[in-house]
Amino acid sequence: MTASTKTASTLTASTKTASATIDLNADLGEGFGRWRLTDDEQLLSVVTSANVACGFHAGDAATMRRVCEQAAERGVTIGAQVSYRDLAGFGRRAMEVPPAELAAEVAYQIGALEVFARAAGSRVAYVKPHGALYNRVVHDEEQARAVIDGVRLADASLPVLGLPGSRLLALAAEAGLPAVTEAFADRAYTDEGTLVPRGRDGAVVTDPDAVVERSVSLALSGAVIAHSGARIGVRARSLCLHGDTPGAVGLARRVRERLVAAGVRLKAFA
Numbered sequence: 001m002t003a004s005t006k007t008a009s010t011l012t013a014s015t016k017t018a019s020a021t022i023d024l025n026a027d028l029g030e031g032f033g034r035w036r037l038t039d040d041e042q043l044l045s046v047v048t049s050a051n052v053a054c055g056f057h058a059g060d061a062a063t064m065r066r067v068c069e070q071a072a073e074r075g076v077t078i079g080a081q082v083s084y085r086d087l088a089g090f091g092r093r094a095m096e097v098p099p100a101e102l103a104a105e106v107a108y109q110i111g112a113l114e115v116f117a118r119a120a121g122s123r124v125a126y127v128k129p130h131g132a133l134y135n136r137v138v139h140d141e142e143q144a145r146a147v148i149d150g151v152r153l154a155d156a157s158l159p160v161l162g163l164p165g166s167r168l169l170a171l172a173a174e175a176g177l178p179a180v181t182e183a184f185a186d187r188a189y190t191d192e193g194t195l196v197p198r199g200r201d202g203a204v205v206t207d208p209d210a211v212v213e214r215s216v217s218l219a220l221s222g223a224v225i226a227h228s229g230a231r232i233g234v235r236a237r238s239l240c241l242h243g244d245t246p247g248a249v250g251l252a253r254r255v256r257e258r259l260v261a262a263g264v265r266l267k268a269f270a
Contacts, residue, residue, distance in 0.1 A: 021265040022219045023238035024256060025049040025161070025182070027081055027130070029067040030058035030090075030244060038243035040067050046252040047241060048268040049077040051128045051161075054109035057083035057091025065116040072120035077268040079161065082109045082147070083130040091131035092198070099146035106150025110158070125270035126180065127151050128161040129168070137168040138194055144168040148175050159270050164235060165193055180269050183236035185215040185255065186245065188227040193234055196227050208251050215239060215255045219264045237269050 028044070029052040030037040037058065044050060050071045053059030071078050083091035085105060097105070106127075114124045129137055129147060137144035144167040151158050152175060159178035162168040169179035186205045188196040196203040205211055214224055222235040241252045259266060 020220060020263060021267055022236070022259070023048050023077075023269045024241055024252075024259075024266055025051055025079070025128075025238050026241045026243045026252065027051045027053065028071075028243060029053040029063045029081075031063050032058055032060050032087065036063075039249050040243075041070055042249040043241070043243050043252060044070050044074050044076050046249070046256050047076060048266055049079055049126070049238065049270070051079045051081035051130075051240075052113055053081050053130070054083070054113045056085045056105065056109055057081075057087065057089075057130050061112075061116075064113055065119070068113070068116040068120040068122065072117075072122040077125045077270050078113070078117045078122050079126040079128055079270070080110045080113045080124050081128050081130045082106045082133070082150070084133050086132070091133065094132050094136070097143075097146075099142055099149070102143065102146040103149035103153060106147050107153040110151065110154035114154070124155070124158070125268075126159040126161055126178075127154075128182070134162070135195065135197075138163050138166040141167050141171075144171050148172055148177065151177060161238060161269075163194065178270075180238060181236045182238045182240055183218045183224070183234045184240050184242075185218060185224075186211045186242055189224060189232060189234065191226050191228055191230050191232060193232055202227055204245070206245075208247070208254065211251060212254050212258050216258055216262050216264070219259055220262060 024047045026043045026047045028040045028050045084095045148171045159180050160172040161180045164181040172179040226232045
């Protein structure tokens with residue numbers, strides 16, 4: 001038995017009792033001006049939490065206001081999806097930002113969204129990094145600490161949503177912020193439990209049936225098949241449904257229906 005197989009077996013054994021309650025989140029408000037990427041209104045009828053773009057990778061004032069109003073009307077929890085300042089690259093390009101500047105920009109994005117959430121009768125209930133920043137803070141101590149500093153500057157009680165085992169969540173817990181784990185049914189995993197970079201073949205799972213079954217496995221057993229074929233443990237309180245893929249709304253509905261049929265309770269974590 002290889003080391004990776006042993007690790008996968010151990011992780012699987014430790015995740016068989018994963019909770020049958022899960023949050024469904026989606027990245028929403030990812031438009032700008034006349035351009036819209038996601039079907040926000042339809043996805044808000046499926047998810048329990050909305051990661052709303054705050055203007056740095058996508059989104060603008062009118063879009064943030066509209067999505068917050070629609071989320072509040074449907075009782076969907078609002079989260080701030082913060083990013084590097086990278087509209088042209090959709091927040092997916094690696095950037096070098098000084099920690100103090102990044103902390104200020106994270107707080108700025110949260111504050112901007114909070115205005116519209118409050119106006120809609122709701123509030124920003126959590127924070128999730130986007131794209132390159134999300135992947136960077138899995139391992140980068142300095143950048144992860146800057147994000148946490150920015151969250152604390154905006155609201156020292158906000159939960160932080162991120163990858164299990166990431167430096168981001170470890171530092172959030174150290175700072176007294178609720179650290180919430182997240183999984184992706186449509187993204188490939190490495191044997192170490194990190195996401196396969198988008199530039200590699202197979203990084204995105206495109207088979208709808210596979211995405212649905214992976215969702216159920218993550219919710220019920222806290223496990224998923226990695227890119228290598230090994231079964232690994234990924235314990236998560238929230239499951240991300242990407243809204244920028246073809247047929248996203250129909251797939252999201254299938255995932256929700258299948259989870260409910262499997263006895264999984266759908267509930268926001270915040």
